[in-house]
Amino acid sequence: MPTSPKLSASLDQGGAPTHALGDVAASDSTLRRFLHGLPGVDAVGLEARAASLGTRSIKTTAKAYAIDLAISMVDLTTLEGADTPGKVRALGAKAVHPDPTDRTTPTTAAVCVYPDMVATAKEAVAGSGVKVASVATAFPAGRAALDVKLADVRDAIAAGADEIDMVIDRGAFLAGKYMKVYDEITAVKETCGTSARLKVIFETGELSTYDNIRRASWLGMLAGADFIKTSTGKVAVNATPANTLLMLEAVRDFRAQTGIQIGVKPAGGIRTTKDAIKFLVLVNETAGEDWLDNHWFRFGASSLLNDLLMQRQKLATGRYSGPDYVTVD
Secondary structure, X not given: OOOOHHHOOEEOOOOOEEOOOHHHHOOHHHHHHHHHOOOOOOHHXXXXXXXXXXXXXXXXXXXXXXXXXXXXXXXXXXOOOOOOHHHHHHHHHHHHOOOOOOOOOOOOOEEEXXXXXXXXXXXXXXXXXXEEEEEEOOOOOOOOOHHHHHHHHHHHHHOOOOEEEEEOOHHHHHOOOHHHXXXXXXXXXXXXXXXXXXXXXXXXXXXXXXHHHHHHHHHHHHOOOOEEEOOOOOOOOOOOHHHHHHHHHHHHHHHHHHOOOOEEEXXXXXXXXXXXXXXXXXXXXXXXXXXXXXXXXXXXXXXXXHHHHHHHHHHHHOOOOOHHHOOOO
């Protein structure tokens, strides 16, 4: 889906986002005042609503549609020190044809790899429409000098990355250095230019409170993120229905105030079809149908795709094929 001018954040010549809330980041004090002026999160209410939406039952035709939609939203991911070109090529082939026995199966949205594997992934998915996403900015800890982070981004884009998944400096954020985090995001966004969409990872499991997750969501959007993303998948607590619901509320409210639509990507810990469908219900009931498209919503996952394929096969054949009928990534 192409992005309309109204729904795209733009940057001025200095790299600062231009939108209705642009003045919020005019100084460290105004940014702090805005973020700490956001309504406090009712944790009990948030978790109760997320749990309630997770009980919705989806059957037959609607379930088949939801499974295909979820497959099309997967960023098929491998982010291991042991990644090899062969593994990345195999992952790319799976992204293009998730079920080789059924060519009606949708392609995944993207393959997500480290910067040094971007060229290999790009070759593997050439001509398919599958995007190549690359983690960058000293993933997963984000502890590096800004020039090193920007070099990481430039290398990934030069190799052909269509999307950049950056991590924020959680230490700076938790220390209240919001302008430092803002400036890093705007610098990465400027480096991406028109070559790559930017996903900003908060590592919600390290932010400790829902109030911090809400503040990080607004900070990322104010700084020009195209997507806000929960997690790296490298910590104990990753995407949850509650933290994703909170981020969906943020993108909904941000569009209401600015006219700019921002995507959401929960990542880490989403392994089953049942889980994925719960998240799709959250999207539909919170942000709305406009986000039910892989241009605006993604799953960062590795094992999820196999379960989606097995459930898809079960709906088509009436029997459960089992894990032997899908590839082991």
